[in-house]
Amino acid sequence: MNIRNSLPFVIPGLVLLFLIGLFARGLFLDPTKVQSPLIGKPIPRFSLSELHDPGKKLDQDLLVGKVSLFNVWGAWCGACQDEHPVLVAFAKRKLLPIYGLDYHDDRQAALAMLDKGGDPYAAIFNDVSGDVAIDWGVYGAPETFLIDKHGVVRDKVIGALTQYIVDKQLVPEIEKLQAEAQ
Amino acid sequence: MRTLLIGLALLLAASAAYGIDSQPPFPDPALQARYTALTHELRCLVCQDETVADSNADLAADFRRQIHDMVAAGKSDAEIKDYMVQRYGDFVLYKPPVQSSTMLLWIGPFILLICAIGIVTLVVRRRARQPEEGTP
Numbered sequence: 144m145n146i147r148n149s150l151p152f153v154i155p156g157l158v159l160l161f162l163i164g165l166f167a168r169g170l171f172l173d174p175t176k177v178q179s180p181l182i183g184k185p186i187p188r189f190s191l192s193e194l195h196d197p198g199k200k201l202d203q204d205l206l207v208g209k210v211s212l213f214n215v216w217g218a219w220c221g222a223c224q225d226e227h228p229v230l231v232a233f234a235k236r237k238l239l240p241i242y243g244l245d246y247h248d249d250r251q252a253a254l255a256m257l258d259k260g261g262d263p264y265a266a267i268f269n270d271v272s273g274d275v276a277i278d279w280g281v282y283g284a285p286e287t288f289l290i291d292k293h294g295v296v297r298d299k300v301i302g303a304l305t306q307y308i309v310d311k312q313l314v315p316e317i318e319k320l321q322a323e324a325q
Numbered sequence: 326m327r328t329l330l331i332g333l334a335l336l337l338a339a340s341a342a343y344g345i346d347s348q349p350p351f352p353d354p355a356l357q358a359r360y361t362a363l364t365h366e367l368r369c370l371v372c373q374d375e376t377v378a379d380s381n382a383d384l385a386a387d388f389r390r391q392i393h394d395m396v397a398a399g400k401s402d403a404e405i406k407d408y409m410v411q412r413y414g415d416f417v418l419y420k421p422p423v424q425s426s427t428m429l430l431w432i433g434p435f436i437l438l439i440c441a442i443g444i445v446t447l448v449v450r451r452r453a454r455q456p457e458e459g460t461p
Contacts, residue, residue, distance in 0.1 A: 272387070277384075283370075
């Protein structure tokens with residue numbers, strides 16, 4: 144069999160291999176993880192009342208000046224409840240302040256969750272309407288943003304934080320950003 | 326048959342009442358048309374195969390409220406889409422924009438079509454030649 148005669152078999156074979164490769168790659172992509180266009184950009188401007196103390200207004204300046212985490216959560220959200228003990232344990236290490244955005248939540252339910260499981264947050268913004276969450280590009284809770292000293296978003300974790308993500312991804316990044324800030 | 330048709334007609338009429346959109350309609354039909362078009366062009370990121378118009382997720386309801394307010398405030402379609410893209414990226418658009426990273430997506434089908442036409446032309450020409458070569 145010469146090359147010319149074997150082409151009708153070789154070309155479809157190559158096309159098939161290409162498609163298999165393409166689909167195999169597609170199989171391991173997670174379409175629910177949408178890369179945030181906010182990474183590398185300054186945090187959005189906003190002003191909301193504090194969850195514990197509704198009379199107190201907080202704005203984006205609270206997050207500027209040191210490396211911090213910004214965690215979007217809600218008592219209605221099952222994955223946030225799974226993540227909660229991880230956050231509480233992480234807050235005890237006092238590596239950096241964790242700020243919360245209580246998203247679309249019932250205030251009483253949120254406070255009850257913190258009473259029961261502990262409060263890992265340095266302060267909590269109460270976003271009842273969900274408008275601030277949209278400014279942050281939030282599409283599901285929990286989502287966690289890593290913010291540098293200048294108030295620039297450096298990384299985002301979509302979905303519940305686990306001990307593994309904290310130790311392997313966040314802590315090394317935080318240490319690097321804190322070293323940069325010195 | 327008649328009862329069935331009447332039943333179907335009633336069902337169809339009732340289905341309109343099940344709309345998930347709680348935004349008040351615009352008095353101006355042109356604004357309403359723009360609002361409807363925009364909510365059909367933007368993706369609900371919670372349930373990714375639904376548009377903002379079709380989804381009953383909380384996020385889609387927030388999107389509808391914001392789009393409604395922006396249309397009412399006189400923002401253009403481009404401004405409203407930019408607002409969403411700045412926050413959520415190109416993925417929020419159901420129709421991807423024509424740019425360098427999506428070029429293959431847009432022109433790929435035409436490349437395939439040209440290849441297919443080329444192959445068919447080659448095969449047809451070769452077959453057309455064969456009987457001449459075969460006859461003495």
